[in-house]
Structures are given as C-alpha cells and as structure tokens.
Amino acid sequence: MSFQVHGKDLLARIGTLTTKSGSFQTPHMFPVVDPNRPVLDPKFYLESGIRAIMTNAYLLKRGRPGQLPKDVHGTLGFKETVATDSGAYQILEYGHVGVKPAEIVAYQEKIDTDIGVILDFPTGFHSDARRAGWTVDETVRRADEALKRIKRTDILWVGPVQGGVHIKEVGRSAVEMGKRPFSIYALGSPTELMEAQRFDVLVDMIVAAKKGLPHSRPLHLFGAGHPAMFPFIVALGCDMFDSAAYALYARTGRYLTSDGTQELAEIEEFACMCKICDNINPEEMRHLDTTEREQLLSKHNLLACCSELRRIREAIRKGHLWDLLEHRAYANPAFKKFLAKIIQHSPFLEQFTPTVKPRGISHFGEASDHRPEMVRYSARRLRVPVERGKAVVLLPGRWRRPYHEDPRNLPIVSKLANRSNVSICFYTIPFGPAPMELDETFPLAQTESFDSRDPIMYDQRAMQVAEWVKRLSPKLVFLVSEGEYGVAIGKELLGRSMKLKVIRIHATGSKPDRTVGSIIRLLG
Numbered sequence: 001m002s003f004q005v006h007g008k009d010l011l012a013r014i015g016t017l018t019t020k021s022g023s024f025q026t027p028h029m030f031p032v033v034d035p036n037r038p039v040l041d042p043k044f045y046l047e048s049g050i051r052a053i054m055t056n057a058y059l060l061k062r063g064r065p066g067q068l069p070k071d072v073h074g075t076l077g078f079k080e081t082v083a084t085d086s087g088a089y090q091i092l093e094y095g096h097v098g099v100k101p102a103e104i105v106a107y108q109e110k111i112d113t114d115i116g117v118i119l120d121f122p123t124g125f126h127s128d129a130r131r132a133g134w135t136v137d138e139t140v141r142r143a144d145e146a147l148k149r150i151k152r153t154d155i156l157w158v159g160p161v162q163g164g165v166h167i168k169e170v171g172r173s174a175v176e177m178g179k180r181p182f183s184i185y186a187l188g189s190p191t192e193l194m195e196a197q198r199f200d201v202l203v204d205m206i207v208a209a210k211k212g213l214p215h216s217r218p219l220h221l222f223g224a225g226h227p228a229m230f231p232f233i234v235a236l237g238c239d240m241f242d243s244a245a246y247a248l249y250a251r252t253g254r255y256l257t258s259d260g261t262q263e264l265a266e267i268e269e270f271a272c273m274c275k276i277c278d279n280i281n282p283e284e285m286r287h288l289d290t291t292e293r294e295q296l297l298s299k300h301n302l303l304a305c306c307s308e309l310r311r312i313r314e315a316i317r318k319g320h321l322w323d324l325l326e327h328r329a330y331a332n333p334a335f336k337k338f339l340a341k342i343i344q345h346s347p348f349l350e351q352f353t354p355t356v357k358p359r360g361i362s363h364f365g366e367a368s369d370h371r372p373e374m375v376r377y378s379a380r381r382l383r384v385p386v387e388r389g390k391a392v393v394l395l396p397g398r399w400r401r402p403y404h405e406d407p408r409n410l411p412i413v414s415k416l417a418n419r420s421n422v423s424i425c426f427y428t429i430p431f432g433p434a435p436m437e438l439d440e441t442f443p444l445a446q447t448e449s450f451d452s453r454d455p456i457m458y459d460q461r462a463m464q465v466a467e468w469v470k471r472l473s474p475k476l477v478f479l480v481s482e483g484e485y486g487v488a489i490g491k492e493l494l495g496r497s498m499k500l501k502v503i504r505i506h507a508t509g510s511k512p513d514r515t516v517g518s519i520i521r522l523l524g
C-alpha cells in the first residue's frame with residue numbers, strides 16, 4: 001500500500017492511495033452502498049470515475065444470516081477498491097451489536113475487503129467527559145486486540161479516533177491511536193454535529209486529531225457527504241470521507257449543490273449540466289415514479305460531490321483553497337461560522353502551506369488577513385534585518401506591483417535607493433508596511449487586492465506602518481502622504497513623537513520630481 005502526496009495547500013493535500021484492488025485520488029468521498037438495498041447499479045460508480053466505495057460489514061453479515069458472502073467485490077459487483085465499515089455506527093444507534101471485535105476483523109478478512117475498520121466504540125454526541133474518556137480507552141483496548149488478530153497485511157486497516165465533542169479526549173485518542181501501526185486513521189462520530197451545523201466544534205475536533213496523528217498517513221472523516229462542506233474539511237486535512245447522503249437526500253427529494261441543498265419541488269431550472277440534469281428538467285423529474293426519481297436524484301447528488309472534489313483538487317494545485325473557503329463562506333451564514341473557526345487555527349494551517357505558490361493570492365477583505373500567506377508575511381516582515389538611525393521615506397504602494405515600479409514612485413526610488421542614509425518603505429493595502437527589501441518577494445508582488453477605502457482598515461494598517469517605522473529608530477521620517485490612508489499614518493507617527501516631514505500629494509496630480517527634490521534638500 002502507498003499513500004503518495006502530489007500537492008498541498010493549507011492542511012489539504014492531493015494524494016494517491018493504492019490498495020490491493022486499485023488506486024484512487026484523494027481527497028475522495030466513498031459513496032456508501034447499502035448491500036441489502038443498493039440504489040444504483042455499481043457500473044455507474046465506475047463510469048463516473050469513482051474508484052472506491054464503502055459498505056457496512058455488519059449489515060452485510062446481518063442481511064445474509066447463515067451464509068457468508070465469499071467476496072465483497074462479487075457481492076457488490078465492484079471490482080475496484082471496497083472499504084468496509086465495522087458496524088460501530090450501529091452501536092451508536094442501537095447501543096450494541098451482536099459481534100465481537102476479533103470476529104469483525106476475521107469477517108472483513110474473509111470477504112476480502114481492501115480497507116477494513118476495526119470495531120471501535122463511538123463516543124457519540126451526548127456523552128459527558130468521563131464517558132468520552134472511557135470510549136477512548138475502550139477503543140484503544142479494542143485496537144490492540146484487533147491488531148493481534150489481524151492476519152492479512154494486504155488489507156489497509158483503519159484506526160478510529162474517538163472523544164466526540166471533548167476536544168482534550170480527541171487529542172489523547174489521536175496520540176494513542178497514532179502510536180499504533182494503522183495505515184489510515186479516522187475521526188469518528190461527527191455526523192450529528194454536521195446535522196446540527198456545529199461546525200465550530202467539528203473544526204476543533206479535526207484540528208485536535210491532526211495534531212496528535214502522524215501526518216504521513218491519510219485521515220478519514222466518517223459520515224461527511226454534503227459537497228458544500230468538502231472545502232472546509234479538506235482544508236483541515238481530511239483526505240477521505242464516506243457518506244450515504246447522496247442517496248438518503250434523494251429519497252426525500254433533496255438536490256445537492258456546492259452551495260447547499262435545494263428541494264426538487266421548488267426548482268424551476270437545473271443550474272447543473274451533469275449527464276442527468278442535462279437530459280431532464282425538474283418538472284419532468286417530479287413526475288417520474290418514486291424509484292426512478294430517487295435513482296436520478298442520487299446520481300446527480302453523487303456527481304455534484306465528484307464535481308466539488310475536482311474543484312477542490314484543482315484549487316489545491318493552484319494554491320487557491322483559501323479563496324474557495326472565503327467564496328463558500330458567503331453562500332451560507334453557517335459556513336461563515338465554519339471559516340471564522342478555521343481562522344482561529346490559521347497559525348497551524350500556516351505550518352503546512354507551501355511557502356511559494358504557482359500563482360499569486362487574492363485578498364478580499366478582513367477574512368483574507370488570516371490566510372497563511374498573510375500570517376507568514378506579518379511574521380517575516382519582523383525578521384528583516386534593519387539598520388537603525390537612517391531617514392525613512394514612506395511612499396504610497398498602489399495597485400502597480402512591485403510597488404517601486406509605479407511610475408509615480410520610480411523617479412523617487414531611483415534617486416534615493418542607493419543613498420546609504422535612507423530606508424524606503426511603501427504603505428500598502430493589504431500588507432501594511434512593505435519595505436523595499438521585500439517588494440519583489442512572494443506574495444507581495446503577486447497579490448490581487450482592492451482598497452475598500454475602509455477607515456478601520458486604514459487605521460489598523462497605519463498602526464502597523466508606525467510600528468515598522470519605530471523599529472528603525474529613524475532620525476527623520478518623510479511621509480509622502482496620499483489620501484485618507486496617508487492622513488491616518490501621519491496621525492499615528494505624530495502620536496509616537498517621531499520627527500516627521502509630511503509631503504502631501506494628490507493621487508491625480510502628483511509631481512514625483514518636486515517630491516524627491518524636497519526630500520533631498522531636507523536630507524542635506
């Protein structure tokens with residue numbers, strides 16, 4: 001087995017997972033197939049490029065009392081990767097299952113599964129901290145028992161992390177399970193959280209699991225199947241998930257899209273042009289018999305999931321996953337909460353984001369301040385070596401990049417840059433102070449942004465500029481002041497009792513020669 005990583009962004013990665021029956025790309029969603037009530041012909045999965053599905057070993061066993069299916073691939077009619085869940089979810093629903101941990105391992109080996117899950121003990125949503133602690137210990141005990149019983153090393157075994165909403169317990173479970181040699185780790189019990197839209201708790205759970213687990217192995221999230229959530233959970237480092245949502249939503253006439261759920265009853269036109277939606281309109285679909293309607297809706301729902309995964313993988317390749325998160329956050333206030341919580345973990349996300357990206361980044365506003373590239377720039381700025389006691393010249397950094405190439409800055413920069421007693425810095429949106437030394441580095445020169453002329457943004461950036469200037473202990477500061485931003489910086493500098501010369505210019509009629517002339521005169 002191998003898990004090869006081809007690309008990274010935030011905590012997300014694009015990878016290839018190889019099992020004994022084939023390979024598939026991650027991030028991946030395993031469509032969950034009910035072995036006793038299959039909704040779709042298995043051929044449809046392969047035709048749609050889905051190379052790995054999941055079924056439930058417990059349901060498979062229960063649906064065929066007295067007879068053992070020889071092989072799960074034959075039973076489902078799917079020759080590529082099949083993952084089997086152990087039945088732990090049924091414990092959550094019914095309180096117990098009639099099988100022992102060793103028995104479910106042996107069963108999964110007999111039916112020739114490719115990815116098997118040990119029988120863990122789910123914490124659930126309503127357990128108190130003590131009970132959660134117990135489920136963590138019980139899962140570890142079961143993991144050790146299962147590891148002793150495993151005979152087939154050609155199966156990839158999954159070690160579930162428990163702890164539920166008790167974040168400390170999730171962290172402890174991740175560290176304990178991470179010490180054990182599982183090929184894949186999984187985070188349990190988030191389904192109820194997702195249904196209740198408690199994305200804030202879910203974010204903390206996933207981050208706690210990621211921090212405790214070995215980073216080289218894939219992380220699976222149980223029961224995540226709404227495409228609108230995929231960018232968020234992938235950004236947090238979930239490589240795989242499984243869900244029957246595509247079929248369950250179809251049963252109740254719900255149509256999945258990347259922005260949320262729609263009711264078939266209320267759709268006039270399908271925006272989607274997948275092979276299903278392109279051949280039927282909503283009115284015709286509503287008039288089909290129940291089984292056919294459920295099938296077509298299931299197919300569209302599944303294709304909507306696949307399409308979103310493609311979009312995410314492409315965003316990872318381009319280094320644009322954060323942009324997708326911001327975009328999605330505007331689709332639904334609940335997702336805005338999701339992003340707000342992710343922002344709290346941005347220093348952790350920053351550690352895993354590539355330092356240089358194939359393309360520039362976008363800055364849309366306040367939320368973009370927390371994207372890893374911005375976090376990193378703020379820290380890097382403070383590490384630039386400075387010579388104290390020079391004169392500082394502050395110039396407006398406008399849309400033109402690098403900032404010094406702006407035709408209104410170039411004449412000033414070219415006359416001052418080689419003077420040993422001058423330090424040049426641009427005041428910019430979104431970066432605040434952009435010292436000349438960093439002007440041509442990533443991401444400054446490659447960022448797309450717009451100035452919303454927001455006074456709060458100006459004040460906040462003016463403060464950063466003043467802090468930067470203070471660090472240089474200048475003998476004199478020249479502020480080439482433009483607009484409200486310039487005024488805000490002037491106020492900040494005066495507030496810090498700096499020796500300041502303000503040269504006011506107007507955006508439309510600035511005369512660089514006159515500006516540089518007066519600076520040189522004053523420098524002496």
Ligand SMILES: [Zn+2]
Pocket residue numbers: 272273274275276277278300303
């Ligand atoms: Zn469609």
